[in-house]
Amino acid sequence: MDLELKAGVSASIVHGDWEWPIHGMRIPPTESTSGWYLWTGEMGPEDDFFLPWHTSHLLAVDPSLRRLLEHEPGTRFVIAPGYEDVWHTPGSSRTTEVG
Numbered sequence: 001m002d003l004e005l006k007a008g009v010s011a012s013i014v015h016g017d018w019e020w021p022i023h024g025m026r027i028p029p030t031e032s033t034s035g036w037y038l039w040t041g042e043m044g045p046e047d048d049f050f051l052p053w054h055t056s057h058l059l060a061v062d063p064s065l066r067r068l069l070e071h072e073p074g075t076r077f078v079i080a081p082g083y084e085d086v087w088h089t090p091g092s093s094r095t096t097e098v099g
Contacts, residue, residue: 001055001070006032008050010039013061020080022062028073035073038065 012018018040029035034055043049058065068077068086077086 001066002034003054003056003059005029005034005055006052007034007036007038007055007058007069009037009053009058010041010043010049011051012040013038013058014051014053021078021083022065022080024065024068024075024077024079026071026073026075034069036069 010018013022020040022038022040023043024036024038027035027037033052036055037050038058039050055069058069062079064079068075068079071077071086072088074088074090075086076089077084079085
């Protein structure tokens with residue numbers, strides 16, 4: 001796992017104003033992004049709901065995220081103290097070329 005790759009992370013996590021659970025979803029990565037999106041609470045429609053954040057900062061929030069962030073594209077999870085659910089969404093790891 002490249003800790004310098006960026007993830008899309010909800011402002012609540014970035015600013016330290018969050019409550020459990022943490023939700024995660026991985027799409028195919030790019031050259032500079034891990035493909036991970038993490039959030040707490042309800043996902044909002046705002047254009048700036050997700051902020052770019054280095055993966056290393058996520059591990060400072062919760063070191064147990066390391067093993068979850070090693071999963072392949074198409075993986076989703078929900079974690080909280082004493083609770084963890086991890087699943088794979090079929091077909092979500094494929095990229096589609098438009099053109």
